[in-house]
Every structure is written in structure tokens, then in C-alpha cells.
Amino acid sequence: MAGVLVVIEQRDGVIKRVSYEALTAARTLADAMQGSVTALLAGPPGVDASSLGTYGADRVVVAGDEQLRLYQPGAYAAAVVRQARQEAPGAVVLSATALGKDLGPRLAARLGCALASDVTAVAVDQGQITVSRPAYAGKALYRLRITSQPCVVTIRPNSVTPAEQRRTPIEEQMPAPALDDSVKTVAIKEPPGAKVDVAEASVIVSGGRGLKEPANFQLLEELAAAIGGAAVGASRAVVDAGWRPHADQVGQTGKTVSPNLYIAVGISGAIQHIAGMRNAKVIVAINKDRDAPIFKIADYGIVGDLFEIVPRLTQEIKQLRAG
Amino acid sequence: MPLKIAVCIKRVPDTETRIKPAADGKSIDEAGVKFVLNPYDEFAVEEALRRRDGAGGGEVVVLSLGSDAAQETIRTALAMGADRGVLLKCETLVPDALAVARVMAEELRGGAYDLILFGKLAIDDYNHAVGPMVAELLELPCVTAVTSLELKDGAGIAEREIEGGVEVVEFTLPAVLTADKGLNEPRYPALKGIMAAKKKPLDVKPVQLSSSGIEVLELALPAERKAGRIVGEGPDAVPALIEALRHEAKVL
């Protein structure tokens, strides 16, 4: 009869899509444990939380305070721990985002319970939670049984498809916990024209040294725009060369991504790059070298000069979209 | 003001390693695997050395939890310039971050460190967790995945990458930080450093890990991707690719 507590993320007062993924995973666990789902939202006052019922929350608890607009580790952890102590859930579920990767371990330490990070699948087996999670940069997959109650689970973005399971949740307010004076988030610096992050995008167009020079990434920006809402990623070679920011790097020392579609352009497919994107649902490779290792893991490949192929691809997708 | 800094470092398989599950089906087969200092921990060691030297003195202590083989990892950090090492010796490591954090926190407690540094994550378990857990257990302020750091008068400002932006975080010392790529360029140990490292103190302390409630059922290779195909050559292959993406893969 254990329930599940889900930590909902907002940015600028808008709930993030990854939170519906976390809610969906929480619903799976709660149904198997015959418990209910509580969604906890910390953020500024007045966030529209009505969508949380759509994705299966039975109860919504809001800590709404201007001081919680940005992620404040101490206060956020205090809010979740307070709710967890009240409800004694079977699991606390977060998204494995920058926030969740910071908050999840803090919660597990405060609650004295097990943490499973970056989980791609959850289940309940004979009353106990089991999870799958990649390790060794995606070169291996752990199946773990969790024996502590509660436990903290962070769900890797794009690994669970949000499923609508309409409820009419009870909404409650929680007084905002005090900020921790010893560590305070004071600002978020956003690059101009804030873009989709590779870790969250459902389509990624990635470029490597084959692009020849930084200005040519414009070709990939155009392709990403034609597809719509796609992010532009990069190999380490071009990040190290200073062509692209580190935030865009995909791979073992960059981001691990699992989009629906990953298009690798002028990327050879080194083992450290593949480690970061092998969980993409569909991989496309465009490379002039027929023997490039990237073709070994690609679902579809085109051999040839990217400077001829990419513009054509952009053009045809535009036509398709104009339909 | 001299700075006393601890850095927690882990011995992990090199990024080139091809992973093969061991006979027990729950861990990796270590035969023939080359081990290195966790790449993110290199950033942490480098930062500690620069901060110590910038402060005009102090001490950098490196700690590793693991088997005797981790002594080699500690020697690598000593060769980079750390002052002394501590091996918290256990037979086998488990992918249980809180179990690891509890042992590390016990060792660090009362050490009067100004800074305790970690890597953002260990490239074997990818837990991303031991640093912030230790901070919570020691009730110290913590910033994770730091890409830029300024310290002044017992306080600091750190930047960390988040989705589509950078968070700016202010904190007070003593503090726990976890290092991300971009924080610095780690040095390679010089021959002189390697020789000096042999003579630096390295304590070995046996420890016991106790599970926080994680049990490994299986470690397996991920499902092979089914073989793909080359749809064609040059720009004329584009229509065939779009056709496949729309009607076969259904992702466009």
C-alpha cells in the first residue's frame, strides 16, 4: 500500500516535460504497489499545476514562493523530506536532470535510503522495486533490486513515454521551507536565444570534425530548425577545438542522450561518442567514409559528402512540413 | 590563508574499455582491463592543487575507497602534486552510492578541510551521487557539476551547467564541490612528480561497507542494435532516407 512521491520541475513557472515522464514512471510503481501518487511542486507562486492530474497525480502539493523560483538545494530538499516523512512513500521519484542529479542524492542521504540514478525502466516484483539503469557509459546495463523503503529513483529523460491517466487531484499548499544561507542559487545565465538542450531533446542533429569549420554548423542549425524543436549536438573533437560549447557535447565525457532520432553528421563514431548516444531509438549517419564505425550502429546511413547531403535533407524536410 | 583540501578519487576502467560481464553476471570481467584515475576526478585534483598553490600553502589529501589496486590511482594523484594519500581498503566495490558516501564521510569528518572535492560522476557506475551525499552527511554546503569557481574570504561563487543555461551559486566555506569538465585542464604527472610520489605518505585503513538497500540482480550488455543499412550514396539518397524515417521508423 505504499505510495509514490514525485518531484515536479518547473522553469520560469512552467512545468517541464520530463516531469510528466517521471509522473508516468511513478504511476507504474504506485499501481503495482496499490498506492497513490503525490506530486510535489516547488517554485514561484501561481504555477499552473492542472496538467499534473492529466498524467496521473492523485494529489498535488505546492510550495509556492518567489524565493523558490530558482532551484535552492537546501529548501527544496527540506520540502521533499518533510512530505516524505509525512507520507512514508515506497519511492521518491525525480527526473535525472541537472536538478534531479543534485537533489536525488541529497534526499537519499537525508532519508538514509538507497538511490538508483539515471533509471531507464522501473517495475515491482514480489512487492519490491526493481530498476534498469545503464552504467559504464551505456556499455552495460544493471538490473537492481531495491530493498530500502523509501528509496530515491531518478528517471533518465526520454526513457519513459508520458502517458495520460486522468485524475482530479486534491491540491494543497505547503509553507515554503527557509532558504539555506550557506548555499544559494542567485541567477541563471541563459545563452541568447535559449535553445533546446541535447539531454532533453527528442531529436538531435550532431556534428563532428567532418564539418570542417565552426561556421558550417549553420547547416545543422538549419536542419534542426526544419525538423522543428531539434537540438544541435557535437562530438568532443569539435568541442575541444572550441567550435561548440561543452554543453552540447555528446558522449562519455559529455551528455548521455536518448532521443527518438539522432542524426550524426561528419562524426566517425569513436567508442566514447557512441557511449553517449547508443540509446537513441533511431540513429542516422551521414559520412563520406563507408567504413566509419558510426555506420555499425546506425539504423540508416548515407555515404557521401555532408555538404551536399545535409542541405538537400533540410530542403526536403521543409517541403514535407509545408506539405 | 593556507587551504586544507581533500579530494576523493576513484579507480575506474579506461574509457576505451570493451565491457564484458564476469562469470557471476553481476559485475564486469576485469581481465585485461586498463584502469585509470576517473577523468572527472582529474579535474578535482587539478583544482585542489591550483587552490593550494594559489593560497601559498596548505595540504591536498587524496582519498580512495577500493582494493589494494587503488594505490596506483592514489600514486597518480600524488604524482600530479597531491601531498598524501589514504586508501580506504575494501575487497569489492558495489554500485551503492550511499554505502560509499557513509565510509567517505566518516573518514572526512573532523578533518578540518576547507574544501572537499569530488568528480561530478564516476564513469563506471554513473551515480553522480557520492559528493552531494557526503555533503549532506557532514552538513556542509555543496555545489555539484562545477564548471567555474571563484573563492574569496571564506566564500565562493560557482557556476554549473543546467539544461539550456548556467546556474550561478554562492556558498560559504567549508564546502563540498563536484568537478565537471571545463573547470580546468588537468596536468600530466611529470617524471619528477612520479619519482617524488613514491616517497609520499600513503595510509591504508581497512573499512567495511554496509548496503543502503541496493542489490545487483544482473549486469548485462545492452541489447545489440539490430543491423542497419546504407540507404544510398550522396544527396540522391535523401528521399529514400526520408521515406524510411517516416514510414519505417516513424520518427519524422
Ligand SMILES: Cc1cc2nc3c(=O)[nH]c(=O)nc-3n(C[C@H](O)[C@H](O)[C@H](O)COP(=O)(O)OP(=O)(O)OC[C@H]3O[C@@H](n4cnc5c(N)ncnc54)[C@H](O)[C@@H]3O)c2cc1C
Ligand atoms: C577520456 C576520453 C573521453 C572522450 N569523451 C568523448 C565524448 O564525450 N564525446 C566524443 O564525441 N568523443 C569523446 N572522446 C574523443 C573520441 O575518442 C574521438 O576523438 C572523437 O569523438 C572524434 O570526433 P569526430 O568524430 O568529430 O572526429 P573524427 O574522428 O575526426 O571524424 C570525422 C569524421 O567526419 C567524416 N567526414 C569528413 N569530411 C566529411 C564530409 N565532407 N562529409 C561527410 N563526412 C565527412 C570523416 O570520414 C570522419 O569519419 C573521448 C576520448 C577520450 C580519450
Ligand SMILES: Nc1ncnc2c1ncn2[C@@H]1O[C@H](COP(=O)(O)O)[C@@H](O)[C@H]1O
Ligand atoms: N570508491 C571511491 N573512492 C573514492 N572516491 C569515490 C569513490 N566512488 C566515488 N567517489 C567519488 O565520488 C564521485 C562521484 O561518484 P559516483 O557518485 O559514483 O558517480 C567520484 O567522481 C569520486 O570523486
